[in-house]
Amino acid sequence: MHVPPIASSSRYRKQVGTAKTTEASKKRRKNGEQGEFVCVDCGRDFTTKFNLEYHMRSHTDDRPFKCPEPGCQSCFRSKSDCSRHYAKVHNKKAL
Numbered sequence: 605m606h607v608p609p610i611a612s613s614s615r616y617r618k619q620v621g622t623a624k625t626t627e628a629s630k631k632r633r634k635n636g637e638q639g640e641f642v643c644v645d646c647g648r649d650f651t652t653k654f655n656l657e658y659h660m661r662s663h664t665d666d667r668p669f670k671c672p673e674p675g676c677q678s679c680f681r682s683k684s685d686c687s688r689h690y691a692k693v694h695n696k697k698a699l
């Protein structure tokens with residue numbers, strides 16, 4: 605009953621890469637707290653309605669203000685959020 609550690613870990617990695625990924629992450633979550641607010645789009649659960657609503661925005665793509673910095677993927681729901689990010693992260697004057 606001696607299994608080399610390298611062989612067992614590579615086998616585990618293979619399993620994680622399959623469609624079982626979401627199931628596995630759900631199980632992992634169970635020993636912690638399970639949120640009662642579940643996202644209808646991706647099945648993620650959240651402990652508060654606020655967190656769920658915040659998460660839902662990532663699905664609805666409700667962020668029309670995109671950071672003008674080349675290569676930056678950040679988008680924002682309001683122009684003030686966007687310029688705050690622009691000034692803070694890129695160290696530039698607000699738009």
Ligand SMILES: [Zn+2]
Binds near residue numbers: 643646647648659663
């Ligand atoms: Zn979701």
Ligand SMILES: [Zn+2]
Binds near residue numbers: 671672690
């Ligand atoms: Zn940016």
